[in-house]
Every structure is written in C-alpha cells, then in structure tokens.
Amino acid sequence: MPVLRRKWQAALKPGETLPRYENVLLGSLGRLADHLVLLRCDNGEFAVSRTGRYAQNWLCDARWDIPLDALRPDCATVLTGAASNAIANNQPYLAAAHCVHAGMVRTYDVLALPTLSRWGGTLVGVYVNERATEYNLIDAIFCKTGDGVVSLSTIRDPSGRPFDFQVVHHNQAAARLLGVEEGNLLLQRLSSSDHLLCSQEVIERLGATVVNDVGDQFEIEHGDQSLRMRVSAFGDIVSVVISDVTSFKRRDASFRLLFDSNPMPMWAFDAETMDFVRVNDAAVQHYGYARETFLRMKVQEIWPDDERVSYTRALRDAGDIYQSEHPWRHVRADGTEISVLTFGRRLMIEGREGYLVVVVDITERRKAEARIAHMALHDGLTNLANRGFHQRWLGEALETANATGKRVAVLCIDLDLFKNVNDSFGHPIGDHLLEQVADRLRSRVAGNNLAARLGGDEFSIILTDDTSPEHVSEFAADLIRTLSAPYDIDGNQIVIGASVGIALSPGDGTSSAELMRNSDMALYRAKEDGRGTHRFFEREMDLQVQRRREMELDLRRAFSRSEFELHYQPLVEIASDKISGFEALLRWPHPAKGMISPAEFIPIAEEIGLIGPIGEWVLRDACNEAVKWPSEIKVAVNLSPVQFRSRNLVQVVISALANSGLAPKRLELEITESVFLAETEANLAILHQLRELGVSISLDDFGTGYSSLSYLRSFPFDKIKIDRSFVKDLAKRSECGAIVRAISGLGRSLNISTTAEGVETTEQLDWLRAEGCNEVQGFLFSGARPAAEVGQLLVRFGARASKAA
The missing domain is CATH 3.30.450.20 (PAS domain)
Structure with a gap:
C-alpha cells in the first residue's frame, strides 16, 4: 500500500x-x-x-x-x-x-x-x-464475554436418570469464576471434581433441568463471592451461564444505608401536614438544626418568609416525582440563606404518604457561575475585556454614536519588542509584563471608554467620550509614553514600546468590522514607520491592502493556469571558460501586467502558503528540462525556507529526480542563511538527507546574514555563492575586494567551491579570477533565458566566454 x-x-x-x-x-x-x-x-x-x-x-x-x-x-x-x-x-x-x-x-x-x-x-x-x-466469530464472542459459559454432557444411570455431568466446553471466564485452572476443567466429571458446580445440590438441580426440560436460575454463595447460575438444557447438553453478582449484592446491602449515610442532605416529610418525619446526618450538619428540633419543624420553616406562598403552591402542584426547575432559597439555623436544587419522590413513609427529598446546595456553584460569566467576557491574565466583550461593546457604542451623530475611536495597540522579552527572560516574566501593561491601560481609561486585550501582546481601546482627532492624537501619544516607561519586574528593568493604529467612525467605517480592520491597517503603517508612534487610518492604506489581495488572487490563478515559466542563467567555470550549469529562475509573465518581479511575488507566495506547490513544480520542471542537456551540465534550483516547514521536502526532491531520470549529482539546491534561523536541528537533518541522495547543497547570498561562519561549521556545503553586492563595487571599493578574497580563501581551505553572482564587466571577471573564485554568473555572459534558448547558449557560449576572458 x-x-x-x-x-x-x-x-x-x-x-x-x-x-x-x-x-x-x-x-x-x-x-x-x-x-x-x-x-x-x-x-x-x-x-x-x-x-x-x-x-x-x-x-x-x-x-x-x-x-x-x-x-x-x-x-x-x-x-x-x-x-x-x-x-x-x-x-x-x-x-x-x-x-x-x-x-x-x-x-x-x-x-x-x-x-x-x-x-x-x-x-x-x-x-x-x-x-x-x-x-472464529462465535469463539471470539464467548471468549470476550465477562460471563462464564460451561457446556455439560449428561451422564445417566442404567435406569436413564441423570446422575452426573461432564464438562465438554467452557470459556476462560468460567474457569476464572469457578476458581479452577483452565486446563483442569475441560472433560472433568462434576462428581470427581472440586469446585462450585460439584455440590450435590447443584448436580440435582442440573438433573431436574434435563428431566423437566425447563430452565433454572439460582445463586451460590462462596465466601464473599456471589454467583448467579442460569441453566438451560438441549437434550442431554446442559448450558450454564455464570455471572458474578457480588457487586450487585453489595450495592443492594448498601442501598439500605443510602438514607442515613448519604453525604447529601436528605429528609422525608408528611405530604399532608408538611411535618418532617426523618432527616439524615448530612441534613442535620448542613442546616445546623439539632435532629430533635428538625423533627418538630414543618418544611415551611426552612423557607424565607417572602417565598412561602409560592413554594407551597409549587409543592402542592408537584406530581409523584418532582425536581425544582429553578434554585430555591433555604434558611439555615444561623439565619444564612443558601441556594439549593431539590429532587423528590412521593412514597409511603412509616405508613403515611409523604415525599423523600434530596437537597443539592448550589450556593458556591452560583458564585462560580458568576465568576465564569465574568471570565467569559474578560481576559484571564490581565482581567481586561476580552475580544468578545470588546466586539459587543464596540457594536453597542456604534449604535449609540450613529443614532446621536457622534464618533467612536478605535485604537489598536501592539507592544514593540515584546517577543524579545519572552525570548530573553522567559514567558513568566512576559506574563507579568502584560499584567503591568494592563494596569497602565486601566489608569488611562475611564468613563464610557473600554480597554481590552485581544490576544498575545495586542490590545485595543474604544473611546466614546471625546473623539476629536486632536484629542485622540494627544491620547495616543500620551499612551505610548505611558507604555514605554521602564517596567520593574522581579528585579529586572524592562523597556518596551508601543505602536498605535487609529480609526474614527463614521469616516473610517460604520461597523465594528470596518473599524477594526482599518485600525489594524493603521497599526501596520505605524510599525512600518519605525514603531513607537501612532498613525490614523488613510484610504491609501486600504488601496495597498487591496493591491496585496489582488496579487494573492492573481498568484493563485497563475499557478492553477500554469502561467509561471522557468528561465535559465548560465554558470561559467572560470578555469575552463565553459558552462558548468544553469540556475533555474522563476518568471511570471502576467497576461495583463507584463513580467512581474520575483522580489514582488515570492514573499507573498511564501506568506500565503503557495510557495510549497510552486517549489515542487519548479523542482520537477527544472529536472525535466536538465535531463535534456549534456550529462556534465548541472541545474541549480533555489529553495525557500518555507519549503523546509512541510517536512516532505526530501520526498519532493526524490520524486522530481525519479520522474525525470536526472542523476542526483546534476542537481544543485541553493538555500539562504534564513533556513537556520528557526528549527535549525530539524532543517540540518533535512539537508543531510538531501546530501545522502547525492544532491549538491549551495549557500546563497553568502556574507549578507548574521552568522555565516557558524553555518559553514554546522553543515558541509558544496558551494558558497558570493553576493552580487560585493561584486558590484569590486574595482571601486577595497573592502569589497578584501571580502571576496577572504571568501575565496575560506572556500579553498574548506574545499568548498565559490561562485560570484552579478558579474557584468570584464574587469570584475579579472578580479574574481585573480582572487581564485571558481565560478561566475551574470549579464557579462547572459541573463536568464527561456528553456528553448539553452541549446543556443551552449553552442554559442564557447566563443563568448573566450572573448570575455
């Protein structure tokens, strides 16, 4: 399978x-x-x-x-x-x-x-x-049942009278219930065995069942064990079903103690006189009346004065079984009131018709329900309003504002640098910080305004009192200063900031959904503009979101309609001046907008989860194309860090190679340093699995990240690619030459090939050759060309490479 x-x-x-x-x-x-x-x-x-x-x-x-x-x-x-x-x-x-x-x-x-x-x-x-x-289905059923099943063959005397029985079949449960080892029961005669079926009384009852052809049922007591026997006869074959009824017997005995020893308050009262007839210990303890006092009282005396008429009417209308639909109020001996639910049954008590009543005290439960109702509307950590309460409040505020011609302001607040606090100090400190942030928000919000925590480090404030743009702007600026002041938590001084996005009704929306969406867009702009500031919503923000949404839809349509293309840029080996391979580069010729830059659509594809299927297609198509080239020519394919999250990347590569027939050594996979920024161990494991396939691994954009040398130590790369930013100013800036020289020397020391990107002039090529770089690519040789032109490049490139050299 x-x-x-x-x-x-x-x-x-x-x-x-x-x-x-x-x-x-x-x-x-x-x-x-x-x-x-x-x-x-x-x-x-x-x-x-x-x-x-x-x-x-x-x-x-x-x-x-x-x-x-x-x-x-x-x-x-x-x-x-x-x-x-x-x-x-x-x-x-x-x-x-x-x-x-x-x-x-x-x-x-x-x-x-x-x-x-x-x-x-x-x-x-x-x-x-x-x-x-x-x-065997029948055997399985009998083996699994908890009841014992024994089949007996009748043994008759010369006169034809049953006098003994032999065990011809039994299940495991039978041996267990009879206390006999399983191998010692089968084919044994009852008269020569020693277990619960072997008594003369049982043998006689079994014989009577055979003679009269009438089933029988009886119980056997053996120490603390009670077994019920159900006997049926089929000619000379007798079936005995053995059930352990010990627990039922014990429950029956304990039921007699149910009233007196029940931990729930219980009493019985006369249906006519309403006098208490019996009360259990739990009722005496819970209500605080002495037993003698209880038995001199009527039921009405534990009801509050203002409820006696309604309670009496409800009890008169009760049937044989009743349950209070709503909590009743009862008064204890010390005068305190409790909330209870009562369950009653009409029956004969000491010769009189009455009710047996069980009482459930729900006083604490009602208090807990009130707390739960509060929790349902408030954040558990900060005790601020939660998202649901915030949405309800905002909806009601907008209804009032729309009817009176007033405005409502929604401020969406995001804490700057909060993730650093969690990463540096741990989540408990982060939680304490959120509690102090909530305290500061409460100190700034009063009247008909509301502060809420929407989740994580995202908060919101609804202003309804004074919502002029000038006041809201001053309020937001002051709020940022308040939240940005240092926090002292467990001896640690913590400094964070805040960014605020603002939307005002009715101009920025007349519904809660519109205001929340637009305030969130304004917050995004505030964070883009450097954080620690506030921004009002502007229509241009909505246009940007619409353009982004349009790009998402276009991307999905493009993938479903196979609009993407792969172009190939040659990789030239400096020593031989020959093409050693091609880098596959994704292109999107939009039918209406023309060629769209990968820098524009790749990040969006990564965010919306489309880069996975696109990446699979790129791998498959590149391998299918490369297999047509000469056997010494490689193909290089870029991998997105997002593709590593799916954990099926290795299988995707195997599938692409298998379907195309391309040799693994001809496939080169390019990754960037961002692959190591999250789930490093898991991603390293994937890279090692790819290397074991025979695929080459190249580190792209080398030198532009944070920890390039540590990555080279973590994984044995086959190639490192020198970023075009160093090649561009190679002849103009000495530090660029020093960096290229260092990377080339590092590659030689670690036996790693080096490729320089963005080579556009012969001067740059001469520098790279002098510094010992192994491979180059760039417009000096060719830009990325459609697959149909790869053959022409291979034919014409020899002369072009020699001329460039």
Missing part, C-alpha cells in the same frame, strides 16, 4: 485534481496487480472493469464488466464506500473489510486509488489484501 500511495502521489501533476490512470495502474506493479479490482464510475454508478486473481478469490467471482451490485453484498458494500470516499476527497482512501464465511472472520485492507481515464470519466483502482489471520 505505501508503494501504491507513492506511485499515485508521484503521478499527480500540478493543476490536476487526479493523476492519469495509465501513470498509476499500468506497468511495474508486479504481483500487486493480482490484488487489484478496477472500477469504472459512470454517472455515479460503479461497475467492475477488471480483476486480478487474488481479488477474484476474495470476491468469489471471476467475471469482468459487471455492475458492482452483482457481487456479494459484503464485498460490494466496502468497494462502493472506499471508491466513493476516494472520489469525493480526490485522495487515496483506506477502508477495512470484515468478511464472515461459515463463522470464520477475515479482515482485509482495501485501498482505493482514484484516477482519470483518457476516455473520460473516473477509474478507481482498489487494492485488496488480507490483514490478519482468520478467527
């Missing part, structure tokens, strides 16, 4: 919902083909197209081209379910089939693989294989 799953996944092409039938279920299946049932789906109805030999044995039917309902119902049902679910989800679907024949159960795994037929419609290949050995 894993082989079939991988084969199905590898055959799935970008933009397709299902792979082609011939790419999944034709060829290279070997013995797996014997286990396949090929189903044809026409207008929602399934029919059997082909079956393998193993599948035919399972179906007990070797026919082809028959409707699915012509098969055995158990097989047809599981095939229909698996195939329907696979088509509905456009994914392989695994089901289990349990087939019963002559009391024997066999379990099969059933894997349905949906595919597209070249003749139209859908074909589903269903792989069937037995999972485990068969087992």
Whole structure:
C-alpha cells in the first residue's frame, strides 16, 4: 500500500485534481496487480472493469464488466464506500473489510486509488489484501464475554436418570469464576471434581433441568463471592451461564444505608401536614438544626418568609416525582440563606404518604457561575475585556454614536519588542509584563471608554467620550509614553514600546468590522514607520491592502493556469571558460501586467502558503528540462525556507529526480542563511538527507546574514555563492575586494567551491579570477533565458566566454 500511495502521489501533476490512470495502474506493479479490482464510475454508478486473481478469490467471482451490485453484498458494500470516499476527497482512501464465511472472520485492507481515464470519466483502482489471520466469530464472542459459559454432557444411570455431568466446553471466564485452572476443567466429571458446580445440590438441580426440560436460575454463595447460575438444557447438553453478582449484592446491602449515610442532605416529610418525619446526618450538619428540633419543624420553616406562598403552591402542584426547575432559597439555623436544587419522590413513609427529598446546595456553584460569566467576557491574565466583550461593546457604542451623530475611536495597540522579552527572560516574566501593561491601560481609561486585550501582546481601546482627532492624537501619544516607561519586574528593568493604529467612525467605517480592520491597517503603517508612534487610518492604506489581495488572487490563478515559466542563467567555470550549469529562475509573465518581479511575488507566495506547490513544480520542471542537456551540465534550483516547514521536502526532491531520470549529482539546491534561523536541528537533518541522495547543497547570498561562519561549521556545503553586492563595487571599493578574497580563501581551505553572482564587466571577471573564485554568473555572459534558448547558449557560449576572458 505505501508503494501504491507513492506511485499515485508521484503521478499527480500540478493543476490536476487526479493523476492519469495509465501513470498509476499500468506497468511495474508486479504481483500487486493480482490484488487489484478496477472500477469504472459512470454517472455515479460503479461497475467492475477488471480483476486480478487474488481479488477474484476474495470476491468469489471471476467475471469482468459487471455492475458492482452483482457481487456479494459484503464485498460490494466496502468497494462502493472506499471508491466513493476516494472520489469525493480526490485522495487515496483506506477502508477495512470484515468478511464472515461459515463463522470464520477475515479482515482485509482495501485501498482505493482514484484516477482519470483518457476516455473520460473516473477509474478507481482498489487494492485488496488480507490483514490478519482468520478467527472464529462465535469463539471470539464467548471468549470476550465477562460471563462464564460451561457446556455439560449428561451422564445417566442404567435406569436413564441423570446422575452426573461432564464438562465438554467452557470459556476462560468460567474457569476464572469457578476458581479452577483452565486446563483442569475441560472433560472433568462434576462428581470427581472440586469446585462450585460439584455440590450435590447443584448436580440435582442440573438433573431436574434435563428431566423437566425447563430452565433454572439460582445463586451460590462462596465466601464473599456471589454467583448467579442460569441453566438451560438441549437434550442431554446442559448450558450454564455464570455471572458474578457480588457487586450487585453489595450495592443492594448498601442501598439500605443510602438514607442515613448519604453525604447529601436528605429528609422525608408528611405530604399532608408538611411535618418532617426523618432527616439524615448530612441534613442535620448542613442546616445546623439539632435532629430533635428538625423533627418538630414543618418544611415551611426552612423557607424565607417572602417565598412561602409560592413554594407551597409549587409543592402542592408537584406530581409523584418532582425536581425544582429553578434554585430555591433555604434558611439555615444561623439565619444564612443558601441556594439549593431539590429532587423528590412521593412514597409511603412509616405508613403515611409523604415525599423523600434530596437537597443539592448550589450556593458556591452560583458564585462560580458568576465568576465564569465574568471570565467569559474578560481576559484571564490581565482581567481586561476580552475580544468578545470588546466586539459587543464596540457594536453597542456604534449604535449609540450613529443614532446621536457622534464618533467612536478605535485604537489598536501592539507592544514593540515584546517577543524579545519572552525570548530573553522567559514567558513568566512576559506574563507579568502584560499584567503591568494592563494596569497602565486601566489608569488611562475611564468613563464610557473600554480597554481590552485581544490576544498575545495586542490590545485595543474604544473611546466614546471625546473623539476629536486632536484629542485622540494627544491620547495616543500620551499612551505610548505611558507604555514605554521602564517596567520593574522581579528585579529586572524592562523597556518596551508601543505602536498605535487609529480609526474614527463614521469616516473610517460604520461597523465594528470596518473599524477594526482599518485600525489594524493603521497599526501596520505605524510599525512600518519605525514603531513607537501612532498613525490614523488613510484610504491609501486600504488601496495597498487591496493591491496585496489582488496579487494573492492573481498568484493563485497563475499557478492553477500554469502561467509561471522557468528561465535559465548560465554558470561559467572560470578555469575552463565553459558552462558548468544553469540556475533555474522563476518568471511570471502576467497576461495583463507584463513580467512581474520575483522580489514582488515570492514573499507573498511564501506568506500565503503557495510557495510549497510552486517549489515542487519548479523542482520537477527544472529536472525535466536538465535531463535534456549534456550529462556534465548541472541545474541549480533555489529553495525557500518555507519549503523546509512541510517536512516532505526530501520526498519532493526524490520524486522530481525519479520522474525525470536526472542523476542526483546534476542537481544543485541553493538555500539562504534564513533556513537556520528557526528549527535549525530539524532543517540540518533535512539537508543531510538531501546530501545522502547525492544532491549538491549551495549557500546563497553568502556574507549578507548574521552568522555565516557558524553555518559553514554546522553543515558541509558544496558551494558558497558570493553576493552580487560585493561584486558590484569590486574595482571601486577595497573592502569589497578584501571580502571576496577572504571568501575565496575560506572556500579553498574548506574545499568548498565559490561562485560570484552579478558579474557584468570584464574587469570584475579579472578580479574574481585573480582572487581564485571558481565560478561566475551574470549579464557579462547572459541573463536568464527561456528553456528553448539553452541549446543556443551552449553552442554559442564557447566563443563568448573566450572573448570575455
């Protein structure tokens, strides 16, 4: 099944919902083909197209081209379910089939693989294989039951009278309940054994059951154990079902103590006179009245004066069983009131008709409910209003403001540098900081205004009292100063900042959703402008968001419509002046906007999660193209750090190589230092797995990050690429030459190849050759060209490289 799953996944092409039938279920299946049932789906109805030999044995039917309902119902049902679910989800679907024949159960795994037929419609290949050995259903049921089951054969005397019995079958539970080792019970005669069935009384009752052909039931007491025997006779075969009723017996005995020893307050009172007849210890302790006092009182005396009439009426209207729908108020001996729920049943008590009542004190529960209601509207850490309360308050404030012609201001607040506090001091210190931030917000908010924590380090304030732009601006500036003052937490002085985005109704929105969205956009602008400041919402911000949203939609459409292209820029080996490979570069020729820069759309693709499928397509297409080139020419493909998060990157590379037939040594994967900024150990493990495939790993944009040397120590890269920013000013700035010289020397020392990017002049090429750089790329040789022009570059490049040299 894993082989079939991988084969199905590898055959799935970008933009397709299902792979082609011939790419999944034709060829290279070997013995797996014997286990396949090929189903044809026409207008929602399934029919059997082909079956393998193993599948035919399972179906007990070797026919082809028959409707699915012509098969055995158990097989047809599981095939229909698996195939329907696979088509509905456009994914392989695994089901289990349990087939019963002559009391024997066999379990099969059933894997349905949906595919597209070249003749139209859908074909589903269903792989069937037995999972485990068969087992007897009846034996399994009897073995699993907790009751003991014993079958006895009757032994008769010369006159035909039953006088003894022999055990011919029993389950494990029977041996356990009778206290006999399992091997010592089978085929033993009761008269020669020593267990609970061997007493003369039991043998006589068994004999009477055989003679009278009437079932019997009785119980046996053995020490602390109580066993119930249910006896049935079938001719000379007697069946005894043994049940352990010890716990039931004990519960029956304890029920007699239920009233007196119950921890819940209970009493009984006369239905006519309302006098207390009996009270248990729990009622005496809970209400504080002495037992003698209780038994001289009427029920009305524990009710508050203002409720006696309504409670009396409710009790008179109660039926044989009642439960108070709402909490009742009761008065204890010390005068304090409690809230209770009462449950009563009408019955005869000491010869009189009355009620047995159980009381549940919910006083603390009601207090807890009040606390829960508060918690439902407030943040658990800061006790500020939470998001739900904030939204409700804002909606009500807008209704009032819209009706009176006033304004509402929403301030969205984000703490600057808060993540650094958590990373440096730990989350407990971070939580204390949030509590102090909340205290400062409370000190600034009064009247009909509200402060709330929306989540994490995001807060909001709703202003309704004075919402003139001048006042709101002054308020925001003062709020930033307040929140930016140092905090003293557990002896640590912590300094953070705050950024504020502001939206004012009705100009910036008349609904809570509009105001929140626009204040959030203003906050984003405040953070972009350097943090520690406030910004009002402007319509241009909305336009930028709309452009960003339009770009997202265009990206998704472009991927589904296969608008992306791969262009290839040559990598030139300095020593031989020959092309050693090509770097695959993604291009997007938008049908309306023209060529869009990767710097513009790649970050958005990473944020919206589209870079994964795009990256898979790039790998697959680049390998398919490179396999057409001369065998010594490599192809380099850039990997996004986001692709490492999916954890299936290695499988994607294996699939691309396998489908194309490209040798792993001809594939070079380029990563940037940002791969190491998060989940370093996991990402390093992925890189090592890729190296084990024979793929080369290159570190791109070397020297522009923070810890390049530590990365070289962490992983044995095959190549480091010198960023174009150093090559650009190579002849003008001495420090650029020093950096290039250092990187080239470092590469030679570590036996790592070096490639310089952005080479545009012969002067730069001469410098790089003198400094010992191994490889170059740039417009001096060629820009990135479509795949169709790679052959021309390979033909013409020899002369061009020699001339450049």
